Amino acid sequence: MNSITPSVEPGFDQETVSRLRQDYQKDGYVLLKGFLSPEEVSETLEQLALFRREVLPTMPDHHVFYEDKDKPDTLKQLQHLDEYHPFFHDLLHGSRFQRVAEILLEDAVVPRNFQYFNKPPLVGQPTPPHQDGYYFMLNPCEAVTMWLALESVDEINGCVRYIPGSHQREMRPHTRTGTLGFSQGILNYGPDDFAQERSFPAEAGDLLVHHAMTIHRADRNNSSTRTRQALGFIYYAERAREDKAAHEAYAEKLRQEMQAGNRI
Numbered sequence: 443m444n445s446i447t448p449s450v451e452p453g454f455d456q457e458t459v460s461r462l463r464q465d466y467q468k469d470g471y472v473l474l475k476g477f478l479s480p481e482e483v484s485e486t487l488e489q490l491a492l493f494r495r496e497v498l499p500t501m502p503d504h505h506v507f508y509e510d511k512d513k514p515d516t517l518k519q520l521q522h523l524d525e526y527h528p529f530f531h532d533l534l535h536g537s538r539f540q541r542v543a544e545i546l547l548e549d550a551v552v553p554r555n556f557q558y559f560n561k562p563p564l565v566g567q568p569t570p571p572h573q574d575g576y577y578f579m580l581n582p583c584e585a586v587t588m589w590l591a592l593e594s595v596d597e598i599n600g601c602v603r604y605i606p607g608s609h610q611r612e613m614r615p616h617t618r619t620g621t622l623g624f625s626q627g628i629l630n631y632g633p634d635d636f637a638q639e640r641s642f643p644a645e646a647g648d649l650l651v652h653h654a655m656t657i658h659r660a661d662r663n664n665s666s667t668r669t670r671q672a673l674g675f676i677y678y679a680e681r682a683r684e685d686k687a688a689h690e691a692y693a694e695k696l697r698q699e700m701q702a703g704n705r706i
């Protein structure tokens with residue numbers, strides 16, 4: 443089990459670093475329990491509430507996704523928070539999160555995105571099974587995604603599920619999903635895949651980190667009372683070359699489709 447309770451200061455001791463790398467290479471993910479303290483989680487939630495009130499109304503549509511865009515309480519995802527507020531900029535850039543990415547990728551890293559994931563009670567939809575590398579378009583496909591729980595997340599309100607070791611296998615064929623924010627999902631995800639999954643319930647402050655090839659998904663929020671908020675951090679290894687033209691063309695096509703479909 444890749445669960446480590448670290449004293450997560452920038453200088454990890456050598457034993458922790460080796461264990462993290464070993465687990466990451468074997469399974470394609472690690473779980474760092476209590477990566478943020480309860481005080482840090484509270485501060486982050488306060489900053490998010492402020493952000494939603496004051497900054498969100500100024501953001502362009504393609505960085506703000508709702509399950510139903512006519513209902514503000516169905517807010518689903520925010521993109522690139524770091525570009526809009528210094529608090530979130532500093533969490534992504536030059537932070538303890540970045541240090542963990544450098545340790546796991548064994549390279550300098552490029553911070554690429556900072557996301558807010560929200561699944562309101564009974565409204566938050568499933569995250570389709572996917573491999574982030576499919577739309578990162580990197581060669582070599584060396585990047586990590588981090589998922590930080592901001593509250594308790596379990597099987598009922600939609601915890602993350604991984605297929606251990608899937609990062610060492612091939613990129614699976616993906617197809618369009620119709621899910622805003624997760625537009626690509628694995629084609630023919632079947633009983634064998636479900637049988638291999640491991641679910642990762644998390645407490646506020648716990649950090650999951652996965653390889654860009656690791657297959658993962660999450661259920662909808664089936665709770666009628668509990669919210670399900672999380673943050674996502676994406677770092678590319680400096681040695682990974684991005685096919686920028688293909689990536690931008692893909693993002694632009696997606697944006698146009700979302701606008702045409704009245705989704706954003």
Ligand SMILES: O=C(O)CCC(=O)C(=O)O
Pocket residue numbers: 559569574587588589602658659660672674
């Ligand atoms: O929050 C979720 O449901 C999943 C997030 C995810 O799939 C990702 O960050 O790659």
